[in-house]
Amino acid sequence: MKxxxxxxxxxLVLTVLGVFLMVEGAEAFCVYxxxxxxxxxxxxxxxxxxxxxxxxxxxxxxxxxxxxxxSCNKEGKKDSTVTFDVFYDHPGSQFLSQVCNKFPIRAxxxxxxxxxxxxxxxx
Numbered sequence: 001m002k003x004x005x006x007x008x009x010x011x012l013v014l015t016v017l018g019v020f021l022m023v024e025g026a027e028a029f030c031v032y033x034x035x036x037x038x039x040x041x042x043x044x045x046x047x048x049x050x051x052x053x054x055x056x057x058x059x060x061x062x063x064x065x066x067x068x069x070x071s072c073n074k075e076g077k078k079d080s081t082v083t084f085d086v087f088y089d090h091p092g093s094q095f096l097s098q099v100c101n102k103f104p105i106r107a108x109x110x111x112x113x114x115x116x117x118x119x120x121x122x123x
Contacts, residue, residue, distance in 0.1 A: 029072070029082060029105055030064040032112040033057040035120050039088050039113050044102065046082030047072045053082075057113075067107035078108040086113055086122055 031041040036059055043052035051071040055063035065072035073080050083104045087096035100122035105111050112123045 027068070027108065028064040028066045029053075029107055030062050030110045031055065031057060031084070031086075032062040032110060033059055034112055034114045035059055035088070036116045037088050037118070037120075039086055039099065039120070040096065041111075041113075042085045042087070043072065044083050044085050046074065046080055046107065048074050053084075073107040075107070078106065080107040081105070082107050084111060084122075086111075086120075088118070088120055090118065 031053075033039050038056060038058055040054070040056045041063065042054050047053060048071045053063075053065045053072050057063050067073045067078050067080070068076065070076065073082060081104050083102045085101055086099040086103065088099055090097045097118075099113055099120045103111060103122045113120055114123060115121055
């Protein structure tokens, strides 16, 4: 009886694992901050005017928006293109400095902002 139970549990684990592997990938676009400073990501196209993605992201953190969310992806397709401007808070200045301009990603994709010592870039 114990052998049958172990076999059953092993089968259940493999089934659950298989289901997880078959689930489609990304359900959102994400902006990752892999820098030593705070950034602000502003969606400039692909979303609804005035309600698009705009997030301040701490170092080592990320913010995401589902590709199904119309405010972030007005076309509603995974392969739609959304674009961003990204800024960082330059110490000693009252203005934000731009890291990247009109950076495109897929609505189910990701952008990573990398760098340190105010030498940042988007990938």
